[in-house]
Amino acid sequence: MEESKGVVKHILLAKFKDDTPPEKVDEIIKNFANLVNLIEPMKSFHWGKDISTSNKHEGFTHVFEATFESLEAVNEYVAHPAHDEFAAASKAAIEKFIAVDYIPT
């Protein structure tokens, strides 16, 4: 297993509150995706709804993945004003989330 050099993956699992209107969820996802245009260290972004049928999702409904060149770049992203603004505008709709970073091997 060779290590992919210079790539840190940032994975976020989120559960939106049940009473969040679908258009609000869509708006949050659109704004999340747009961060890649605003935050230079963020190199790519993908997302998807959980479609698992094995019932091990612990209620998480959405997966977001972003790619960075280093852990420092992840922290730069987290501290970026555009991320702050996005997080502040989204948090009322989020019931829970988990965020992890790893170097894929």
Add this chain to the structure above:
Amino acid sequence: MEESKGVVKHILLAKFKDDTPPEKVDEIIKNFANLVNLIEPMKSFHWGKDISTSNKHEGFTHVFEATFESLEAVNEYVAHPAHDEFAAASKAAIEKFIAVDYIPT
């Protein structure tokens, strides 16, 4: 955002029990990685330790990601005897895990 056609990503977050010997963790990861050689529908496998510093990891220590061509292929993998054997041999060392599947967009 164009949908990546024919790709379902399977993400598993795991926390190993604190008293699991490091060599047991290594063995489990090696056996997990080897499933890609045993289970035809599993197209790729990567893993990494959580290195996040933002403390939103909820205790999860490892990330595993595998790629499949469809959700049916994920379910074929989960039902495969080699997966059963791996899961049975590993579960005593796992404190908790979450598994989600998504089509990256």
